[in-house]
Amino acid sequence: MSPATPIRPFAGGPKSGMPKRGYHHGNLRQALIDAALQLIEAKGPTGFTLSEAAKQAGVTPAAVYRHFEGREDLIAEAARQGYEIFADLMEYAYDTGQPSALASFEATGRAYLAFARRYPGHYVAMFESGISVNRTPDLALAAGRASGVLEKAAENLSEHIPPEKRPPAAMFSAHVWALSHGVVELFTRGGVGARAPYSAEDLLETGIGVYLRGLGLVPPDD
Amino acid sequence: MSPATPIRPFAGGPKSGMPKRGYHHGNLRQALIDAALQLIEAKGPTGFTLSEAAKQAGVTPAAVYRHFEGREDLIAEAARQGYEIFADLMEYAYDTGQPSALASFEATGRAYLAFARRYPGHYVAMFESGISVNRTPDLALAAGRASGVLEKAAENLSEHIPPEKRPPAAMFSAHVWALSHGVVELFTRGGVGARAPYSAEDLLETGIGVYLRGLGLVPPDD
């Protein structure tokens, strides 16, 4: 390769069967999303700017408009990808726990926190950016799939409670979702309660444990 | 009063014994805080701008610097006032429930949600603005007083659990705090879960109910 050869990924252009790459940059679209996620993680949804994301991807701000309608659209796509990963992770955790409804439920809860830890940029884009889940059908679909897993796990488990004292599964999963979200917001990422002597993982584990005992789903004397 | 008389609040100037008012505006400091709270509530901590708060208070942006070091300082003071109100409300609720530890605890939880509902601007400034609680001693003190009430209620209640199966009060209150915060974030203010068929109040009430049953603090068959 002579020194004058321009640097291009996959010289020769994209071949069918390979993921489609941009003509010039080589998949700028995803590079922009990745940059956005990194910036959102570092500076919050506030601090994120389209211009900086473009710069980080090695491109002029105007180039962004070849792939997104604007700043909001870029954040929304980052959130959508987050929901997809989120749903995948929880689905996998659910399957891991099967056929035990209890094991599936607990694994799903742990997956929630694990996702928030491992994909903080996605988490913030999803839950703290102010993007409405109903912004696009795509986004609503992905979000629906994610919450569907949690609801399935709850429904599944609630069948083990005698019908006359069984709370609705939707309430059930709302409780666990709220607890998980609260733990993430307050006890991870240097939040308000981060000085507490317990890890977020411990708090979620014990919190759900007490809750399930309250439902009569685990023995009272553990 | 002739038509030419300039409009001044409390014509004649402040008298001793009355709250000190600004010379020109009449308590601009608090007017700016109030404007900030209203803007934060309406547009989020992102959308809030110092210039707009000044405008809403009927004053030039530069005037803000007579009372605050800058934008962040203004938000921090709004948050501080929030923590004071928050602590007051929870303290009052706690006292209302006394001498029953259980009643005090439940009232405190309800007060948490009531505060978030009634003072959304303060709540956002406190928990979603990214302001560190350790920014100033004043702020840290106010925040400490608020969380102290919750911890006191938890400690109080935990004495009714047999020592060998009693969870640490700090863990206890962290669980309830996380659940409350999660319910506020997800199920009020048109959040992600706002389409759920339950009100935030119902969710918190039932969630804490199940949790307390899990601790053996309320009878299993209610």
Add this chain to the structure above:
DNA sequence: TGTACATCAGTGAACGCGCGTTCACTGATGTAC
């Protein structure tokens, strides 16, 4: 294989905007005598 043309991803300059902050000032209010 080679040539002419079409496509379109990314450029670079420009825009209008509102932001936070600074500064010398002004003029109403408070105070000393």
Add this chain to the structure above:
DNA sequence: TGTACATCAGTGAACGCGCGTTCACTGATGTAC
């Protein structure tokens, strides 16, 4: 009571900044013949 002075809350103009967005363009890549 009146006058001279001190204080200091708020003004208004100006600043540099980075933002999101637009536009005509360029030039690398892909395609038809």
